[in-house]
Amino acid sequence: MMKDKRLMNTNQKKITTTSKQTQLIAVAILAASIVAAAAMTGGISNGQNPQKAMAQEVYTPQTGAAAAEANEYKTAVSNGSSSSSMAATTVKAVDPSKSIEKEFWINTVHIDGLTNINATVKCDTCPQNTPTHPAEKPPTNSTIPTGGGFKITEPNKVGAWSFRSFTFAPGQIVVNQGDKVTLHFIGVQGAYHVIEVKGVDTFELKRAQIHTVSFTPNSPGTITYICNVHPPNMVGQILVLPKATV
Numbered sequence: 234m235m236k237d238k239r240l241m242n243t244n245q246k247k248i249t250t251t252s253k254q255t256q257l258i259a260v261a262i263l264a265a266s267i268v269a270a271a272a273m274t275g276g277i278s279n280g281q282n283p284q285k286a287m288a289q290e291v292y293t294p295q296t297g298a299a300a301a302e303a304n305e306y307k308t309a310v311s312n313g314s315s316s317s318s319m320a321a322t323t324v325k326a327v328d329p330s331k332s333i334e335k336e337f338w339i340n341t342v343h344i345d346g347l348t349n350i351n352a353t354v355k356c357d358t359c360p361q362n363t364p365t366h367p368a369e370k371p372p373t374n375s376t377i378p379t380g381g382g383f384k385i386t387e388p389n390k391v392g393a394w395s396f397r398s399f400t401f402a403p404g405q406i407v408v409n410q411g412d413k414v415t416l417h418f419i420g421v422q423g424a425y426h427v428i429e430v431k432g433v434d435t436f437e438l439k440r441a442q443i444h445t446v447s448f449t450p451n452s453p454g455t456i457t458y459i460c461n462v463h464p465p466n467m468v469g470q471i472l473v474l475p476k477a478t479v
């Protein structure tokens with residue numbers, strides 16, 4: 234797997250404590266206290282909002298000496314120097330990779346909805362043993378598309394039934410024009426699939442197999458990958474963004 238040296242260097246950077254940094258830590262604690270106070274007064278109910286508030290505080294664009302000070306503050310917080318657990322765990326500076334080599338692992342999966350026409354019926358030998366669900370009957374006039382991507386089972390002897398949807402995980406990936414893209418397709422669920430990456434390759438994939446394709450998209454647009462055994466929903470998109478002009 235690829236490793237980003239700059240990222241590792243950032244994480245391993247040794248920080249020396251200075252009086253200036255101590256002041257910055259105090260600012261961090263004060264800021265965290267203000268956010269916490271706002272949360273307690275009902276201003277913030279979502280636990281992630283304080284993180285956003287801190288992130289906005291830290292990442293405000295600045296230039297010159299102000300920027301340098303902001304960076305030092307950011308580093309101090311991200312290295313856990315502060316006694317405020319909220320600040321220490323929510324802000325971390327990273328340097329995204331600029332590599333044009335993009336590698337993805339795409340699993341074949343199905344998502345199953347399991348239920349029962351009877352409430353609280355227990356079946357120890359059934360995979361659809363969901364006694365805590367309320368009673369649910371299968372749809373009488375199903376609008377499920379034909380094609381193999383969806384599968385609905387009739388209630389079994391204890392009333393359990395299921396609905397299945399095949400898909401790719403991930404089902405959408407983003408690359409840039411000119412990137413060297415490598416996709417590893419992994420057969421996880423489903424006995425076999427016939428997968429087509431449009432304009433690139435078509436291949437059969439069985440469970441516990443991995444098939445790898447590599448290509449370079451020359452123009453922006455969308456490249457789809459589909460399974461011909463499980464249409465119409467077992468599809469994915471590769472979004473190719475235009476190359477940035479700097």
Ligand SMILES: [Cu+2]
Pocket residue numbers: 341399423425426427460461462463467
């Ligand atoms: Cu399939």
